[in-house]
Amino acid sequence: MSYEKVSILGVDFINTTMNEMIARLGDHLEKEEKAFVVTANPEIVLAAHNDQDYQKLLAKANYITADGIGVVKAAQLLGQPLPERVTGFDMFMALLQLANEKSYKLYLLGAKPEVLEKTKQAVESQFPNVTIVGSHHGFFEWDEPTIENEIKETEPDLVFVALGFPRQEKWISERISSFNKGIFIGIGGSFDVLAGEVNRAPEIWQKLNVEWLYRLIQQPSRWKRMMALPIFAGKVIGQKVKGSK
Template sequence: MSDQRVSVLGVDFLHTTMNEMVARLAKHLEQEDKTFVVTANPEIVLYAEEDEDYRGYLKKATYITADGIGVVKAAAMLGTPLPERVTGFDMFMELLALANERQYSIYLLGAKDEVLQKTIAEIERQFPQVNIAGSHHGYFDWEDPSIENEIQAAKPDMVFLALGFPRQEKWIAEKMDSFEKGLFMGIGGSFDVLAGEVKRAPVFWQKIHLEWFYRLVKQPSRWRRMLALPIFAGKVWREKRKGTS
């Protein structure tokens, strides 16, 4: 598998497909490597451009994949195309299937407690061979070491954080050195989707690359976040113009 990286506004994305990415992570799990995965959309790329600390967290990532179609289109516009989206939720589900097959252990950190409990119940229903080594909701004292200590004692194969960016990447970047092994991955609102609290766009909307529009219609309060898309497109266009001038 190639380690080719594609830079979009300073963020280096792995040139990979979903199948290749899961196979790559499966190998890391077999070898008990420590692995830090970020799935980044245009909003994350813009934030990294503006926030030096967050850029530093991303530089510690083992892999960054293109979560949004905007990143894929930007890479193509810059003449360095990516093969497809490799989204956080889909990778989460693929990794749960892998954990179910190989009886790996997982730790879940994030969301409200009621959402977390629904997520656990759904994982137990869909993936009964997964060992849930522990969990904690996302409302905790950052300085309290109890969660870190619990994960160290449990030694899970995978740790999934649904804290939203930049918190989830900050936590992993700052804490990962204290663990012996594990795949660490921030997955944003994926617990809410798996728990049924938030409905994901139907496959039709995903295939025509308008999942973002479906989410906006269902959650109008997201309109401010959606402003990142035209800003991102404008910055990519200016980057392209610089490269051709």
């Protein structure tokens, strides 16, 4: 499927809304096709900008969506506006709803064992028509074949990978060719949110585009990661200036 792209620091984002993205992925699911989805925030874009190998890895994805408001603002600055954020957690929930309607099969990969268990319980409670065909926590040897073999045997329609970046993108990119079908999507800390381990920002904070600030208040240890935001902004301004010459 072709689509309009917006390039930010060498990372190509799909120009889409949340509803359009879910419809697009739903079409892949109906056709039993494979797709690799990256949900990228400024931190991921900056990492790709600084690491050519990671950038090449992201380029293998079928779709890269704007997970953070910083990406949306950057696109606006570059004169290639994106309509809205298409976040990992929101896609996770929307795809679970779609899976519930269509009785799709899921595989869950990531988080601590106890968080994964709570995530499974939440999915089974809120989306009773979904079948979880397998799961594995995020602590495993990289070359461990068990996970890959289980996915091959069970053929889930959706594989949610919550290993955090860059590990989740690397895991998917190295293995997706082994599978016959399925949407493979990296969703960071989404299991923690669904499991109730981490509170998502209230809707008013989300509408004001300061969800990042709420997360920082909840988890002060994230301050070092937040330092990527001004660096990202500076790089985007540099792209803007370079492009205008």
